[in-house]
Amino acid sequence: MRVSKACDRCRTQKIKCSGTHPCNTCTKHKKECTYSTNFTTGGNTTTAGVSSAKEQMLFPQYKKQKLLVEPFGLPVVNKTNEKDYISHLENRVQYLENLLSNDTARTFKDITSEEPENAELEKILISPSSKWRFSRRHQNLLIIQLCKSMYNNLSEESQQLVTIPRTQYFGWNMSGCNYLTSEELPKLPEFEFLNTEQYIDFFFEEINPLFAILHETVFREQVVAYDKLLKEQLTSSKNSDGDYKTNQTRLFSAKLYLVYALAIRFQEMQKPKGPSLEMLKIEEKLFKYAHKVVAILGFEWESFELIQSWLLITLYLRTTHRQTSCFHALGQAITMTKYMGIGSDNPKLATSTPYERLKAKRIFWCVYSFDRLFGLQTGRYCGLRDEDISREFPTYDFAEETKRDDWLTLPAFALIHLARISNFVHTSVNDHPTLIKYQQINKELVIIHDWFNSIGFRNDLIFNKGADLEVNSEDADKPVEKPISSLIKAQVKLHYYDLVMCIHGKVLFNFIGRRIVSNGLKLEMVLDASRGIIEVLDKVNKAGYLYTPWYLVLLLLFNVGVNAVTLVNSGVFVDQCRTLLKDTIKLLQVLKRASVRNENGKLVIRERFKMVRECLWALKMANKILSLRLQEDIKALNTIGTDHGSSEVNRQMFTQLGVSDEQTTKPKDEFNELFEKQLHRSDAPIDSTPRPVLAHGDDSITPSSSASLEYFAPGGDHSNPGNANPNGEDPVADVDNLLGNLQWFDQWLDFKYDF
Numbered sequence: 001m002r003v004s005k006a007c008d009r010c011r012t013q014k015i016k017c018s019g020t021h022p023c024n025t026c027t028k029h030k031k032e033c034t035y036s037t038n039f040t041t042g043g044n045t046t047t048a049g050v051s052s053a054k055e056q057m058l059f060p061q062y063k064k065q066k067l068l069v070e071p072f073g074l075p076v077v078n079k080t081n082e083k084d085y086i087s088h089l090e091n092r093v094q095y096l097e098n099l100l101s102n103d104t105a106r107t108f109k110d111i112t113s114e115e116p117e118n119a120e121l122e123k124i125l126i127s128p129s130s131k132w133r134f135s136r137r138h139q140n141l142l143i144i145q146l147c148k149s150m151y152n153n154l155s156e157e158s159q160q161l162v163t164i165p166r167t168q169y170f171g172w173n174m175s176g177c178n179y180l181t182s183e184e185l186p187k188l189p190e191f192e193f194l195n196t197e198q199y200i201d202f203f204f205e206e207i208n209p210l211f212a213i214l215h216e217t218v219f220r221e222q223v224v225a226y227d228k229l230l231k232e233q234l235t236s237s238k239n240s241d242g243d244y245k246t247n248q249t250r251l252f253s254a255k256l257y258l259v260y261a262l263a264i265r266f267q268e269m270q271k272p273k274g275p276s277l278e279m280l281k282i283e284e285k286l287f288k289y290a291h292k293v294v295a296i297l298g299f300e301w302e303s304f305e306l307i308q309s310w311l312l313i314t315l316y317l318r319t320t321h322r323q324t325s326c327f328h329a330l331g332q333a334i335t336m337t338k339y340m341g342i343g344s345d346n347p348k349l350a351t352s353t354p355y356e357r358l359k360a361k362r363i364f365w366c367v368y369s370f371d372r373l374f375g376l377q378t379g380r381y382c383g384l385r386d387e388d389i390s391r392e393f394p395t396y397d398f399a400e401e402t403k404r405d406d407w408l409t410l411p412a413f414a415l416i417h418l419a420r421i422s423n424f425v426h427t428s429v430n431d432h433p434t435l436i437k438y439q440q441i442n443k444e445l446v447i448i449h450d451w452f453n454s455i456g457f458r459n460d461l462i463f464n465k466g467a468d469l470e471v472n473s474e475d476a477d478k479p480v481e482k483p484i485s486s487l488i489k490a491q492v493k494l495h496y497y498d499l500v501m502c503i504h505g506k507v508l509f510n511f512i513g514r515r516i517v518s519n520g521l522k523l524e525m526v527l528d529a530s531r532g533i534i535e536v537l538d539k540v541n542k543a544g545y546l547y548t549p550w551y552l553v554l555l556l557l558f559n560v561g562v563n564a565v566t567l568v569n570s571g572v573f574v575d576q577c578r579t580l581l582k583d584t585i586k587l588l589q590v591l592k593r594a595s596v597r598n599e600n601g602k603l604v605i606r607e608r609f610k611m612v613r614e615c616l617w618a619l620k621m622a623n624k625i626l627s628l629r630l631q632e633d634i635k636a637l638n639t640i641g642t643d644h645g646s647s648e649v650n651r652q653m654f655t656q657l658g659v660s661d662e663q664t665t666k667p668k669d670e671f672n673e674l675f676e677k678q679l680h681r682s683d684a685p686i687d688s689t690p691r692p693v694l695a696h697g698d699d700s701i702t703p704s705s706s707a708s709l710e711y712f713a714p715g716g717d718h719s720n721p722g723n724a725n726p727n728g729e730d731p732v733a734d735v736d737n738l739l740g741n742l743q744w745f746d747q748w749l750d751f752k753y754d755f
Contacts, residue, residue, distance in 0.1 A: 008036050008097065084435065091436045140169055183296050185250050189257075189289045191282045199263035206548075207262055209488050211366050212412035213311050214255075215359075226252055251297055251305055254290035258312040261287040265319060270548040274596030274608055287316060302336050304359050310336070311370060318551050323378055330370055334383040337367045344390045362407050364391060365416050372419035372426060373495055376502045377555065381426040393420050396451055410455065410484060411492050417448055418495050425502060438520020441503055445525075452496065459535050462489050463543045487545050490536050494552040497536075500529040501559060508563060511570035527573060530560045534583045541587060547594055547608070554591070554611060560584050561619040569626050581623070588616050 009032075010017035010025055018024040022033030147164045154162070200223065204216045226249055264283040268275030294309040310333035317326040337343060342360040349357055371383045394401045394416060402408050421444045424437065433441075452458065463486045507521035533556045540546050546553070564581035567573050591612045596605035607613060 008034050012094065012097070088436050088439065091440075137169075143170065182300060185296055186289055186292050188253060189285050191285060193279065193282065196260065199260050199267070202267050203259045203263040206485050206487060207266060207315075209409040209411050209484060210491055211311070211315070211369060211415060212362065212407060212409045213308055213315070213366055214259075215362070215407040217406055219255075222252060223256065226256065250293050251303075251309070254293035255305065255309050255312065257286040257290040258309065258316065261290065262312065262316055262319075265316070266548055269608070270545055272544070272547075273601070274594070274605070277596070277604065287313075298332060298336070302340055304342075304363055307333050307336050307340075307363055307367065311366060314370060314374075318374065319549050326374070327378070327380065330374060331383065333367050334371055337364060338384065338388050343368070343384065343388050358405060358407065361391070362405075365394075366412070369412070369415045369419040372422040373415065373498075375426060376422055376498060377551075386423075386427060393417075398455075411488050414448075414452070414455075414457070414492050415495060417451075418492075418499055421445065421448065422499055422502075431506070432516075432518065433520070435518065435520045438503075438518065442520070442522070442525075445500060445503075448496070452493070457489055457492060459493065459532060459539070462486050462493070462536060463539045486543070487540065487548060487550075490540050491550055491552065493536050494533065494550075494556055497529040497533050498552060498556060500525055501556075501563075504529075505559075505563075508566050511566055511572065523572070526563060527567075527576065530563050530580055531576075533557070533560050534580060534587070537587055538583065541590060546587070546590060549609075554609070554615060557584055557587055558615045558619070561588075561615075562622070565619065565622045565626060569629070581619075585616070585619065588612055588619070592616060 005019040006017035007019075007021075007023050007026060010023060015025060021035065026033035143165055144167060151159060151162065151164055200220070204214075208214055208216065229249065261283045264279055264286075268279050268283075290309070291313055294306060294313065298306050298310070310329050314326055314329040314333065317329055340346075341348070342364045346360070349360070352360075368384060368389070375381050375383065394413070396417070398410055398413050401413065421441065424433075424441045424444075428437070504521050504523075504525045506516055507518075507523050507526060509516050537546065537553065537557065540548075540553075560580055561584040564577040564584065567577040568581065591609050592607065594608040595603055596608055598604050
């Protein structure tokens with residue numbers, strides 16, 4: 001009864017509705033309030049998808065494909081699934097309505113009101129603080145505006161006697177006897193390595209493009225200014241403790257050291273002989289310094305730079321440490337993002353600079369990508385709730401999205417779209433979505449897969465010479481982007497395959513006795529993803545980069561191995577899965593053999609990647625259990641009996657074909673040779689009836705087939721004195737004559753027609 005009284009918007013978003021017109025919720029958010037009499041709850045949609053109208057505008061090249069059958073079995077109208085098709089159409093209509101309801105201010109006219117318009121209201125109620133802090137407690141602004149107003153009416157002499165109160169939250173609490181003292185920032189760590197520039201270059205070529213955490217152009221300018229400040233500090237006589245001029249650059253030094261730590265980890269671990277243990281110790285020292293600085297400052301303040309720092313920490317911990325620590329760091333970034341309001345239409349945007357608005361946009365989408373894609377890997381969904389987001393998802397037009405923006409990279413842009421599709425998983429009420437929801441997800445996967453192929457992210461192009469993509473903008477003033485690392489492209493495709501496995505991997509439970517019924521789950525997509533993962537990682541291995549410690553390499557290799565054992569155990573796609581399992585073990589063995597040696601070639605550490613041994617043990621144990629099961633099955637079946645005896649019982653003898661029980665050895669092509677033998681027997685009459693000619697062209701039936709069929713033509717003589725019964729009785733004559741009526745049509749088995 002409550003649902004039937006709710007308006008369309010509350011119904012779609014599943015929130016409480018007052019039932020009035022307009023309802024309280026729509027009035028509060030200034031949205032159009034409509035009531036529909038024809039509402040069905042058949043499909044729950046989110047704004048994460050792309051509407052059909054948008055898809056046709058963005059992908060005109062796919063129009064012809066859309067006229068055909070959908071790739072993953074969208075409903076076809078027939079008597080059995082007519083309800084599914086109607087439900088699908090209703091779902092799409094509701095989805096389009098939802099898109100419109102998100103922007104009713106531009107789509108529909110506002111309800112006329114007697115309240116006077118106040119265009120300056122937003123600016124009046126925005127805090128004058130230069131910090132990007134989002135608060136709607138406007139009482140805090142009243143004292144400042146009041147004092148400013150009175151101050152402006154004072155004479156210059158009186159103005160000299162007063163001071164305007166500073167911007168702060170007056171009366172926050174009643175602490176005063178003992179304020180919590182701020183923790184001191186640690187001193188800069190002492191370290192020595194030759195060329196710091198190479199690590200910065202490596203970071204921006206091989207790490208940063210995947211998520212675009214940092215804006216390379218601005219960060220490099222900041223590095224130059226920071227190095228200049230350090231040189232001035234060394235030559236300054238005023239600085240006795242070495243921390244006079246750099247006490248305001250601690251947060252930047254933390255970001256810089258996180259860049260160094262990530263670059264050292266990736267660069268050192270991918271070396272064939274293994275990393276330098278001395279450099280890994282420096283890396284740990286740099287990370288601990290940076291983490292402590294960020295934790296201290298993040299305990300007291302909030303800023304864009306702190307969010308970026310937490311993201312760098314998250315990436316480092318995802319590569320090197322535990323799940324809990326990684327998600328603690330990501331949680332800090334998400335919390336700061338939500339409470340700074342950079343995912344919504346923050347009124348602070350009205351007084352911000354264009355670069356501040358760009359920074360808020362880029363950092364938000366980076367946090368969103370981390371949350372959605374890392375959430376898939378641990379099964380922890382929605383750190384950022386959809387209610388916290390009002391930004392519109394970008395289209396697939398990368399040139400349009402980066403027209404005046406050199407921050408966003410194409411791989412990071414691709415991950416935003418993968419995160420958008422992942423949102424279907426994050427926002428699902430349970431782990432068993434409806435068929436229509438699966439159809440929406442599968443359609444999005446097809447679109448983004450085709451888009452990957454169109455922008456040069458095909459598997460066969462990765463690591464090919466000259467295959468690195470250069471993105472040309474239509475804007476002539478914008479410089480051409482530098483080529484994208486093939487290893488970064490590989491990580492994008494691995495993220496795509498991980499998404500496919502997360503969505504469709506549940507179907508494998510059907511093969512271990514745990515029944516999951518859904519027509520939306522596709523085993524073929526799991527197999528395609530498994531083959532794609534092996535194909536990409538095989539190319540990475542051949543290029544010599546398999547040791548690069550990207551987090552999805554070992555995880556997906558293990559998943560592919562488990563998938564293969566599962567399907568071999570069930571007897572499904574056995575040949576393909578045996579190959580997948582073999583290739584998986586081969587790549588895991590490559591990782592297992594990776595050791596650490598010193599400059600003299602002496603073995604220092606036998607296993608560079610310790611978790612590989614765990615994965616190999618689990619897969620080989622599963623394979624052994626499978627082998628033992630098969631051996632027991634073979635033993636049991638042999639006990640039941642396999643002595644089938646003579647094959648005579650399986651042989652049928654036809655006198656009209658000349659087959660008798662005396663013939664024990666059959667020629668390779670027994671029937672054709674038998675027919676030829678029959679035709680050339682001296683006592684067998686040959687029919688002189690002309691052979692049939694095909695209706696189109698000059699092609700006629702081949703000699704062997706026509707010869708074999710002519711013998712049974714209706715005009716032919718079926719008598720065979722050599723095989724006749726001595727008593728003049730043919731026991732199978734009636735059967736043979738009847739069979740000839742059917743075999744007469746065999747003359748046209750080779751009929752060729754240009755269909």
